[in-house]
Amino acid sequence: MTGNPGDILACRPTTLPYVPNAPKLHAWKVQYVTEDAKGAKVAASGTVAVPDAAWTGGGARPTVNYTPFTHGSGPSARCPSR
Secondary structure, eight states, X not given: XXXXXXXXXXXXXXXXXXXXXOOSEEEEEEEEEEEOTTSXXXXXXXXXXXXXXXXXXXXXXXXOOOOOSOOOSSTTOOOOOO
C-alpha cells in the first residue's frame, strides 16, 4: 500500500438514513491509509458528516465519533458467543 497515514484513497457522497433526527448535512464515505497494530499500512474506511448550519459556538466546531453498528479491531476480532 502506498501513501501515508491519513491520506485519502477514495471518497464518495453518501446519506445517513439510520441517524435519527440528523440535522441537514453533507456526508461522504471515505477510504484512507492507516496502520495496523504491527505498523503495516492498511486501508480503513469511515463516514464523515458535516452539518450544513454554520458553527456559532466558541472555538472550533466539536467533533463527534458515532459508531451505530458493529466495528472491528482487526482480523483476529471475534464476536462473543451467546
